[in-house]
Amino acid sequence: MDGNYKVATELGLLALVLVTGLILTNPAVLLLALPIVLHVTLGLVLCDQGRELLVRRSLSAHRIYEGDRLAVELVVHKPGDGPDLVLISEETELAGHAIEGSASLAKRILAGETLVASYAARPLRGFYPLENARLCARDLLGFVTWEGDFPCPTPLWVLPRYERVGRVMLAPRRTLSLPGAARSRRGGVGVQFFATRPYVAGDDLRRLNWRALARRGKLVVNLYEEERAAEVTVVLDGRDRVYQIPNGREIFDQAVRACAALCDSAIRDGHRTGLLLYGERLEWVPAGSGRMQSERIVQGLARAGLGSSEAFADLGSLPTRLFPGGSSVIIVSAFAPGDEQALGMLRARGYDVLALVPHITLSHKAEQTPSGLAERLLALEREVMLQVLMSAGVRVSVWDVNTPLASLVKTAWRRRL
Amino acid sequence: MIPAVVPYLVAFGLAWAPVVSLGFPWTLLLLLFPAGWLAGVIRSSPPALTLGLYGLVGLAAWAAISGAFLPGLAAMATGLVAWDAAGLSLWLRRAGEVQDRAQIWQGLLLRSCSLASIGAALALAFAPLELALPFWALVILLLAVWTALAVLPRVINSRRSSDGDPDCNRTV
Numbered sequence: 001m002d003g004n005y006k007v008a009t010e011l012g013l014l015a016l017v018l019v020t021g022l023i024l025t026n027p028a029v030l031l032l033a034l035p036i037v038l039h040v041t042l043g044l045v046l047c048d049q050g051r052e053l054l055v056r057r058s059l060s061a062h063r064i065y066e067g068d069r070l071a072v073e074l075v076v077h078k079p080g081d082g083p084d085l086v087l088i089s090e091e092t093e094l095a096g097h098a099i100e101g102s103a104s105l106a107k108r109i110l111a112g113e114t115l116v117a118s119y120a121a122r123p124l125r126g127f128y129p130l131e132n133a134r135l136c137a138r139d140l141l142g143f144v145t146w147e148g149d150f151p152c153p154t155p156l157w158v159l160p161r162y163e164r165v166g167r168v169m170l171a172p173r174r175t176l177s178l179p180g181a182a183r184s185r186r187g188g189v190g191v192q193f194f195a196t197r198p199y200v201a202g203d204d205l206r207r208l209n210w211r212a213l214a215r216r217g218k219l220v221v222n223l224y225e226e227e228r229a230a231e232v233t234v235v236l237d238g239r240d241r242v243y244q245i246p247n248g249r250e251i252f253d254q255a256v257r258a259c260a261a262l263c264d265s266a267i268r269d270g271h272r273t274g275l276l277l278y279g280e281r282l283e284w285v286p287a288g289s290g291r292m293q294s295e296r297i298v299q300g301l302a303r304a305g306l307g308s309s310e311a312f313a314d315l316g317s318l319p320t321r322l323f324p325g326g327s328s329v330i331i332v333s334a335f336a337p338g339d340e341q342a343l344g345m346l347r348a349r350g351y352d353v354l355a356l357v358p359h360i361t362l363s364h365k366a367e368q369t370p371s372g373l374a375e376r377l378l379a380l381e382r383e384v385m386l387q388v389l390m391s392a393g394v395r396v397s398v399w400d401v402n403t404p405l406a407s408l409v410k411t412a413w414r415r416r417l
Numbered sequence: 418m419i420p421a422v423v424p425y426l427v428a429f430g431l432a433w434a435p436v437v438s439l440g441f442p443w444t445l446l447l448l449l450f451p452a453g454w455l456a457g458v459i460r461s462s463p464p465a466l467t468l469g470l471y472g473l474v475g476l477a478a479w480a481a482i483s484g485a486f487l488p489g490l491a492a493m494a495t496g497l498v499a500w501d502a503a504g505l506s507l508w509l510r511r512a513g514e515v516q517d518r519a520q521i522w523q524g525l526l527l528r529s530c531s532l533a534s535i536g537a538a539l540a541l542a543f544a545p546l547e548l549a550l551p552f553w554a555l556v557i558l559l560l561a562v563w564t565a566l567a568v569l570p571r572v573i574n575s576r577r578s579s580d581g582d583p584d585c586n587r588t589v
Binding site (some may be wrong): 024352 | 456482486490497511529562563566
């Protein structure tokens with residue numbers, strides 16, 4: 001009940017009693033107005049009009065991984081005059097994930113006292129700006145009430161929890177002049193045999209091919225394939241319609257985690273790695289390397305969500321100008337019919353394209369139901385599409401999200417091409 | 418909820434008893450007021466509470482007119498306590514957790530009962546006073562009350578500079 005409402009109600013009541021008493025000229029009724037008069041006037045005089053409160057929010061961490069426990073503390077301090085009763089509440093998305101304690105607490109505080117509301121939460125992946133804390137206050141009788149948002153910005157990042165995967169073998173047409181883990185298709189310093197050439201003065205004698213010398217009687221040296229850094233772009237497909245499948249939301253979350261794992265692997269291998277979120281709009285993390293880049297990418301992935309837009313309805317609108325020519329592009333998507341053309345075009349333009357298709361394998365029991373049959377048909381349709389992709393030269397891996405991604409990377413993408 | 422309902426029921430009982438004794442059978446319909454009050458407290462509805470308060474005050478006035486001034490005055494004072502308690506009850510319901518609930522209620526009842534008692538005592542003190550006012554004085558008094566009630570809300574609002582927004586929006 002608002003303070004103004006209360007005052008207005010009592011004044012209205014007072015008016016009614018006074019007017020009735022005067023019209024009836026009844027002193028008994030007029031005397032009944034006295035308790036109301038005193039209630040309103042003394043109530044307003046006695047209430048504290050001050051509004052000075054200090055609000056602070058503290059978090060146990062500003063950067064956590066999904067599934068981690070976060071402790072939140074909201075503190076209200078009343079340094080001097082102020083309202084008698086204070087209600088502090090966290091009216092953000094974070095409060096919805098509370099697992100312990102209460103995100104809304106009321107207490108009577110005197111001058112110099114402090115109100116502490118603490119709770120624990122297990123928030124979902126995302127970015128929580130946590131700009132304000134909601135505060136409601138009133139005097140004891142409720143003649144003065146107010147509420148407002150107190151700014152206490154404490155941004156929180158809940159990053160995707162990802163597994164560490166091994167090296168993804170990349171074979172882009174162009175590489176950078178920096179050491180890395182991608183095949184450069186040129187002889188030099190490395191470990192993998194690449195070719196042989198006639199010996200020239202100054203060559204390292206340890207590289208002599210003794211078998212060739214024995215067979216041909218000429219000095220021949222071994223060349224090894226140079227391993228260099230490459231430009232890698234990881235594309236996360238966030239189009240709504242692609243995930244309109246059973247457990248679509250869970251599959252998308254796993255796709256986000258897979259993206260984080262692949263980016264981490266690429267950065268660890270020394271590649272310049274960028275991220276493109278493709279869905280409702282484009283979100284682009286330009287290519288880079290190092291720890292800061294890793295952080296930028298996981299922060300980008302933390303905010304990734306599903307969405308739809310007319311402009312990005314199919315993969316044909318992928319902004320290829322953002323991908324350096326001849327670089328590697330890793331696309332993580334559940335894919336929809338028609339996407340094979342866009343990926344084929346990418347491959348035709350000379351990109352090294354890898355596609356990771358997350359999915360959940362249906363149990364045998366689920367397959368027997370009518371919806372299970374429909375899902376099997378969809379799966380067959382997708383399988384045909386993936387066959388088309390593979391024949392176009394795209395390296396496709398289907399990943400059951402209930403199995404570790406690391407084992408898939410090890411078996412499917414670790415092989416030398 | 419109990420501190421918001423019990424004082425109302427007591428106040429209603431005090432005001433209703435003299436009215437029922439007048440012998441009008443339809444006074445049983447007045448029992449709808451406590452029912453409405455209860456519904457207002459349960460459903461957090463200020464309009465229902467307002468209706469309940471107005472009904473109670475009307476009944477207290479009727480009791481006073483019928484000659485039962487003391488029960489009417491007691492009903493008025495107790496009704497104001499119930500009104501304060503209902504307001505607090507509604508406000509506390511917004512909180513997920515309340516610390517020192519008993520202390521809060523104790524503070525409210527103490528303050529509210531004190532104000533109501535002072536008002537009732539003052540009314541009792543003025544009760545033996547007899548004033549003979551001519552008609553024109555009554556009209557002037559009525560106009561004065563009208564003007565005061567029109568001006569008072571503006572004065573109160575100007576004192577409370579911005580109801581709804583905290584002034585000292587500071588953080589540490």
